């Protein structure tokens with residue numbers, strides 16, 4: 001049974017949809033337990049009943065018809081008691097209810113186990129047998145294990161609406177009006193528009209369900225992708241000619257043949273002709289075949305599942321490439337994806353973008369940071385969103401509360417439009433701060449810099465009066481390519497940025513990949529990417545990449561002399577020294593050997609790892625400036641993955657432990673006379689900005705869209721007040737206490753208005 005368990009889990013993972021999962025479970029459990037019947041009853045919350053949702057052994061007509069209240073019949077009793085019931089003669093039990101339409105009169109023994117998610121009985125799994133006997137302990141344990149696996153799947157289906165659709169398809173369609181899904185509030189603002197679903201590159205399980213707009217066109221696209229894949233496979237076979245046995249070579253021909261019309265190709269064409277887009281049809285056919293192979297007893301055949309999956313991925317990649325080129329984006333696009341990245345963003349013009357929603361990721365994922373830079377309302381971590389079904393529907397993104405509202409009613413739409421207008425008014429009002437100095441109420445100047453990475457956010461920054469670029473994330477242009485950009489390509493990109501801001505300083509951070517920033521052409525697969533190969537750990541291991549980048553950065557600064565270089569993820573002194581030596585070497589080579597006339601740029605280190613906090617003075621001694629990466633520092637200090645929506649509620653930049661670390665950094669830097677700034681997202685939050693000033697920071701670098709808000713907030717508070725607030729905040733026990741204290745203490749009308757989006761109750765409440 002252990003073997004069966006493993007293969008059931010594999011099959012379930014490869015299932016196309018919720019209905020397929022239920023069917024797999026009943027058929028495989030019946031087989032594994034060698035019983036006559038296996039059925040799943042699911043809780044219909046609308047009617048508080050357990051309804052037969054899938055069966056093997058009972059009459060199929062009974063599905064959807066047999067319904068039992070909690071406590072009613074044996075199934076209802078299992079649900080009510082939330083514990084298994086194991087009987088050798090079910091019909092003699094006082095709770096037994098007979099349903100003539102089920103055909104269960106032949107079955108005497110009964111074992112039912114509750115399916116429990118977060119203490120709620122979401123269903124009941126039942127096996128029945130003709131022979132009178134009590135099921136043994138191993139069988140009971142097997143059923144309990146399957147039920148536990150199934151619980152999460154059912155809970156997810158309930159949240160996405162798949163469960164309701166499965167239990168009562170007609171009713172579901174009739175009721176399918178406005179629906180609200182919860183995610184993580186990531187970029188404030190309201191976006192109203194039309195959903196455009198984009199896919200995670202070449203992931204068969206992340207293909208939206210899209211109908212074909214033009215069937216002949218979809219057929220042609222499919223043919224083209226098949227031809228390209230065949231050519232690719234033949235080239236691969238020929239390239240490996242000397243290294244493969246005759247049988248292995250023949251396998252390539254098998255794959256090529258699989259693509260033919262007599263095989264998979266034919267099945268896909270049928271689905272396209274029936275009205276599915278090529279991509280959707282292809283993924284459906286492949287997933288079904290992968291599932292069949294994965295379920296086979298023979299280990300050799302079972303392994304073929306991964307070959308079919310690989311073939312599927314190859315064709316899908318070609319299909320997506322042509323579709324990406326053809327894709328059009330309506331005005332007010334709400335971009336939706338299972339895992340949105342900067343690459344998806346590159347295809348849409350910003351003017352058309354009204355909002356972004358990502359199923360994976362959280363508030364401080366890099367996509368959210370880009371969204372913030374561009375001022376695009378964003379919700380991350382919307383894990384229950386039925387995103388595959390959403391292409392083309394009307395959607396509201398409420399970035400303040402982390403809500404996604406699909407098919408909004410006219411009333412909801414009107415309420416959100418009013419809210420949007422109020423926000424536009426606030427943005428216009430903030431314009432008056434553009435030419436006012438950034439300083440506290442008593443005139444202490446605070447330098448406000450910007451974080452950039454895209455051309456568009458640089459333009460926005462200039463418009464907001466930024467004093468310089470505190471962080472240019474060089475990895476962002478790397479994302480927009482399909483290979484590492486050459487030295488000259490990089491030089492041009494950096495030059496444009498430095499020219500745009502000259503004579504103001506531009507801080508170029510060297511490549512910071514790894515963590516949640518994997519380049520599509522340089523994948524890094526690790527169990528713990530944020531604790532793995534990131535930032536300078538990668539570039540020091542690849543001096544060829546590092547040196548090319550340093551040369552490009554330095555050459556780009558020629559004649560401008562406004563460059564600063566920043567090193568990410570410094571966690572120890574030897575790495576810092578190795579980086580500094582490399583910068584020095586590249587600079588010397590350019591100046592002394594190649595004749596470039598370059599001013600020597602200041603070089604700084606990011607403080608974003610707890611180890612660096614404790615060695616801040618040693619680091620400060622060796623560099624020209626420090627920049628605090630509070631995004632990473634928060635995640636490493638609090639042990640909360642910045643990218644994981646499940647722990648988003650624990651990720652707090654008001655945590656007193658973080659505030660103490662920030663104070664220590666500011667003091668350490670001051671003791672070494674080393675300038676220090678903060679370039680993490682907290683610098684762009686009006687409340688946190690006041691706190692940072694109180695903790696001793698005089699330079700803050702943030703998204704362009706936050707700049708005027710922060711300036712407005714700082715102008716409301718004197719330096720002495722900010723220091724007093726920070727001192728008290730440090731002594732408070734937790735982040736809630738800090739937030740409440742700050743909000744109460746900073747209750748001026750201007751600040752209240754700046755914070756209104758965040759504090760406001762749900763429009764829909």
Ligand code: PEP
Pocket residue numbers: 369471473512608628629630631632633679680681
């Ligand atoms: C940070 O960690 O705070 C930071 C600014 O860098 P990034 O967000 O790019 O990791």
Ligand code: MG
Pocket residue numbers: 568608629631632
């Ligand atoms: Mg960082």
